[in-house]
Amino acid sequence: MDPDGELPANKYGTPIKHDPNFNGPRSKRGCTDVIFLILFVCFLGAWGYVAFYGFTKGDPQRFLRATDSNGRKCGVDSEVLDKPYLFFFDLTACANPKTLLNGCDTPQVCVKECPSESWSSLPYRNNIQRFDARSIQSSLVCVDDRVKSTVTTVQRLTEVINNRQCADWYISSRPLYGRCLNLVGSLTQLNRPNLNDGLSSYQLMLSGWIKNRSDSDQYIEVMGKVIDDLYKSWRSIVVVLVITILVSLLYITLLRWIAGIMTWLSLIALLALLITLSLFCYKRFDYLKKNGPDEVNSSMIQGQLEELGNNETLFLVLTIVFGVIAAILFLLVVFLRGRIQIAITLIKEGSKAVSNVISSLFFPIIPWCLQALIMCWFIIVLVSLGSVGEQVFKARFLQTADCRCTGAYLDLKSADVCSPQLFSELCKSSTNGPCRDAGCHFSRIDSPSIVTYFHIFNAFGLFWAVWFVMGLSDMILAGTFAKWYWTMDKRKVPFFTVTGSAGTAIRYHLGTVAFGSLIIAICSFIRACIEYLEKKTKAYDNSIIKALFCCLKCFFWCLENFLRFINKNAYIMCAIHGRNFCTSAKDAFNLLMRNILRVVVLDKVTDFLFFIGKLVITGGIVFGAHFLFFTPNRLKLNYDSTVPLVVIAVGAYIIASIFFGVYSMAVDTLFLCFLEDCERNDGSVEKPYFMSVNLMKILGKKNRKDKKVK
Known part of the structure; x- marks a missing residue:
């Protein structure tokens, strides 16, 4: 190993030689891995045929056909062949969250047609003079049509309604996927004069949640209040999430100045925390050794946690573990501080790159939309194939x-x-x-046996297509940030850098993306098959099988992460040099292995700093939202600000992760460019460095020609 920490050059390839014509991503390049692009196009054609087969042979409506309370499919089963629509006695029962798991808690019957008029039994039960048996029988909707003919008195009407044999009320509705629903204008209909006396009590129920809930149904009441809080605060939540986007942009911009402070403070804080935990565990161990376990008292956590708290051996082990980790971290900080400083400077460079090419932050919206379309396509094909037969x-x-x-x-x-x-x-x-x-x-x-194979093909198509879109996105961003790095004067970086990089990737390197995505799709598909087989064999409860599946899952998880690492760096090298996937992957791997210490330090420092950044943004947004939008409780929320703040915390973390994902790609690209720059150039007039002045200062290097490098 040489003084700078790199492995011998002859073990992992020859260092990259200087090329006087190289000044960034090559403009003259040819199509790469065309065979795999043709294979991918053929695969898409076959996937289209599978979908066509499902669309023509299947009938997705079979999955949408409604089932009544007796388990009969409306318009399908013998008793209800002429009744294709499902009628709900009480539509408000479908508004609670239990509907997703248990269905609507109300009688449901198949009917020939949905009611075109609104009706209520209350006027007839309250005023016997208005009772008209024939009119009521024609208006009633009952579980059994024969019950209608028995309704000849007010007492009988009340009896069948109380026994949930007939509907107490309903509003005019139209069929929607075989269900009689009216999601628009319900409250307006309730204000009709002829319904005021019978249906006014249902206005609150139809507009929200029923307030009079029994004690046995507290779960529904809580969920109702949660949804009510979300309905009242959704505007504030949207405003806060928009602010989160702006804060994320600002934070990434500020990292060029505060990255060093954040990194060193975070490392010192982590070291202090480990030392504190080690000392605490030692004191607890010493106390238990001298005084024995504490007596049980009601203020302590009962059960197994209390036993752990009195476990002398546990605290001895934790003391050693925390102490060893703290010692290792301290040694790493001391002996690798130079490489940590390089990582911090590269993070600052990443901040400059992202800030100068601001469109790169919003580019991921396109691949996210494409992935959503792929998922929808997969579900449609899945349902269509499932209905074949x-x-x-x-x-x-x-x-x-x-x-x-x-x-x-x-x-x-x-x-x-x-x-x-x-x-x-x-x-x-x-x-x-x-x-x-x-x-x-x-x-x-x-279903025919071929449908099973089509299902497998459809599932694999989902993996390949999703990884293809992600790979194409990585290559476009890699080309964008590589162009920024290899431009000596950053002010001359083209405005449409992202567009140009996208054009290059789509024109020349779709085959490379198809190759890389195929490799990782195979690994992901195998992992999914293992998960499926594990669920199928759980009933056998065999310890050997469990151990086997555990090992397989661990192996393929590690393999998938390794392949993702190789793919990302291969895409970066391909975006720079325009070579095929295998050559790019080999070049990237050798370049990284020749600088393995820098790779490890950069990876861990950036991951740690990005995680801290996500927490800072999320915590700051939640803290600010609490005092600016929800204190005092102007919206009169049921649970103060708890519900909207939880939603804001989740949304803010996701938004921050999205922005830092682009930032991470920028840092990875700049790192490979930096390593190549170190090997390709020496700072002479003929071979000037493209890296920033700060990086050259840290490495003790400089360009001999008096040039301003920004």
Whole structure:
């Protein structure tokens, strides 16, 4: 190893030689890895065929068909063949969060058509003179149509409503995906004169959450208050998140001046924390050794945590662990302080690059949108393929069923395959009407075996397409920041650098992106298959199988992260030199290995500083939002500022992560450019350094010609 910490050159390739014609990303280049681009295009064509097969052979509506409270699919099962729409007795029951897990907690029946008028039973129950049995029977919607004919008195009307056999009220609605809904204008209809006396009590329920909840349903009440708080504060949340974007931009800009202060203060604080923890654990260990475990008292955490707190060996181990980590960190700071300073300077350079090419911060919006479209496409194809095949219906007979079948269904038994149309024709009740407590119900879809392979193909397509978009984004950003670094006078960096880099990547290097994304997509797909197989084998509860899956998951997780590291650096080298994926990956790997100590220090210092930056932005935004927007409680929130602040914290951290993701790509690109600059040039008139003056000062180097390098 040489004095500067690099490995011998002959072990990891020859250092890059000076090229007088090289002044940044090469303009003269050819298409790379064309074979893999052709393969990717063919794959997209095959994916399109899979989608076409699903669209033409399948019927996604099968998944959207509604099911009533008795498990019958409206318009499909024998009893409801002529009733394609689902009617909800109480639409407000569909407004609580339990709906996502358990469905609407209200009777649901299949109807021939959705009600075109609003109706309420309350006027008839309150005023017996208004009671009109025939009119009420025509307006009622009941679980069983035969119940309608029994409603001839106010008492009977009240009885069937209390027993949830018939709907108490409803509003006019239209079918939406087979459901009778009216999401627009509900409250306006409630103000009609003929409904004021019957439906005014439901206005609050339809506009929000029911306030009169039972003690047994506190969860729903809490969730209702949470949503109410979000509804009241959503404008403030949006404003704060917009401010977060501006603060992130400002913070990244300020890092060129405060990166050093932040890094050294953070390292010192971390070292102090480790020493404090080590001393605390030692004092606790010494106390337990002399006095023994503490007695149980109600103020302490009970159970296993209390046992850990009295574990003498545990605190001895923690003392050693924290002490060793603190010692290692101290030695690293002392002996690698020079390389830490290089990492800090490169972070400052990254801040300059991002600030000078501000459009790079907003460029990721495009790949995010593309990834969202890919995900939507995957789901559509998945649903379409899942609906391909023959629908299988099976007979269902309850013990109390009044049903007799004739003809081909004379010996029909429960769970036998049947046809809803034939069942409705051949099976009748004792009164020659529709069967009671019996029917021919949808069971499953029998798909051809090829559909299974198409599902696998569709899943792999998701991985490859997503990684392709991410790889293309990395290459475009790499070309952008490489152009910035290799421009001697930063004021001459083209305004449309991002656009130019995108044009170069799309014109010449889509094949390289396809190659790199294919490699990592295969690894990600294998990981997903392992996760799937692990879930399938959980029922066996075999310790050997668990250990095997654990090892496989760990191995492929490490492999995927290594491949992502190789891919990113290969894209950077390809964006600079225009070579194919394998050559770029080899050059990047050798260059990094020749400077391995700098690589490790830069990676850890940048990750640590970026993490601190995310926490600073998130904490500052939450703290400021609390005092500027939610103190005092002007919005009259149920839980003060807790709910909106949690949403703001999550949103602020995500936004900060997005901005720092671009920043991280800038630092990685500038680092490779810096390493190449050190090998390619020597500061002479013929070979001037492109790095900044600050970097040259840290390395003890300078350009011999009197040039201003910014």
